[in-house]
Amino acid sequence: MTLSAFPHAMPLEGLIGGLMIGLAAALMLLGLGRIAGVSGLAARATGIANSGTPRSIAIAFVVGLPLGAFILSALIGGVETRFPPSIIPLIIGGLLVGFGTRLGSGCTSGHGVCGMSRLSPRSLMATAIFMASGFITVALMRAGGLL
Amino acid sequence: MRQMFVALFAGSLFGAGLAFSGMADPARVQGFLDLFGQWDPTLAFVMGGAMIPMALAWIIQKRLSRPFAAKDFSLPGTSLIDRKLTLGAILFGAGWGISGLCPGPGLADLAINPLPALAFVAALFAGMIAHRATS
Numbered sequence: 659m660t661l662s663a664f665p666h667a668m669p670l671e672g673l674i675g676g677l678m679i680g681l682a683a684a685l686m687l688l689g690l691g692r693i694a695g696v697s698g699l700a701a702r703a704t705g706i707a708n709s710g711t712p713r714s715i716a717i718a719f720v721v722g723l724p725l726g727a728f729i730l731s732a733l734i735g736g737v738e739t740r741f742p743p744s745i746i747p748l749i750i751g752g753l754l755v756g757f758g759t760r761l762g763s764g765c766t767s768g769h770g771v772c773g774m775s776r777l778s779p780r781s782l783m784a785t786a787i788f789m790a791s792g793f794i795t796v797a798l799m800r801a802g803g804l805l
Numbered sequence: 806m807r808q809m810f811v812a813l814f815a816g817s818l819f820g821a822g823l824a825f826s827g828m829a830d831p832a833r834v835q836g837f838l839d840l841f842g843q844w845d846p847t848l849a850f851v852m853g854g855a856m857i858p859m860a861l862a863w864i865i866q867k868r869l870s871r872p873f874a875a876k877d878f879s880l881p882g883t884s885l886i887d888r889k890l891t892l893g894a895i896l897f898g899a900g901w902g903i904s905g906l907c908p909g910p911g912l913a914d915l916a917i918n919p920l921p922a923l924a925f926v927a928a929l930f931a932g933m934i935a936h937r938a939t940s
Contacts (some may be wrong), residue, residue: 675826676854682819684862691872722816724916730821740832741921751904756932762893775859778883791898
C-alpha cells in the first residue's frame, strides 16, 4: 500500500509495526503492571536510575529491543537504517535525548504510546511539546542548510 | 524468571515493531519531522497503530486488581505538568530532530547498524548521567 501524495511513506508497514509496538506495551502493562517507557527502562537497566521497575525486568526488556529488531531484520531480509552521515548529530542528539528524557520523565514510548492512550494530561502535554520541538528543530536545520 | 521472560518477549516484540514499521530508520523519522521537506507521514501510522492495543489495555487495566504476572500495578501519575516536564520535552524533541533517533530505535539499531547506533546510545547514556549528576 502506498499513499499517492507521499510516495515514500509506508502506511501499512507503519500500522502493522505500530500494532506490534502497542501489543508489546500492553503486555508490559497487563502482564507486569509497568509502563513500557524505553528511556526509563534503559536508565534503570544501566543503573543510572536507582528506583522504579525491578532491574532484572528492565534489563530483559532493553535486551529484547535489539534482539527483536535483529530477528525481524533477518526474517524480512534486512531493514533500512539511514543514519546521519556525520557522528556529530548522533552525539549532540544522543546527549539531548538522554538529558531531556530523564528531565521530562519519558520519551516517545512512555509519554507518546503509553501516556497518550491513557489520555494522561501530563503525557499529552509532553508529547505535544517534544513533537513541536522536533518540528521546529528540523525546520531550523533545513533553513540553515543542514539537511 | 517468568517476569523476565515476559519482559524479554515484550522488548523483542517492541524492537521488531520498530524495525518493521520503518522507525529504526533515522532518516524516515526525521522525514516525519521535516514539514518543509518531503514530508513522510509513516510515523503517524505507527503511533495510530500502537494506540489501538494500548487504549484497549488501559480499559482492561481498570478492571484488573493486579497484573497477570506481577503483584501490583506501579504506574506514574498523570496530572503533574511542571517546568521539568516542559524543558525535558523541549530538549528531547530537539535531540530527536537532530539525530532522527529516540531511545527505542537507538537501542534496536545496535543489532542492525551497530557503529552509528553505538555512538548515539553512548551519548544517550552520557546525557542521562549528566542529568543525574545535576539533579
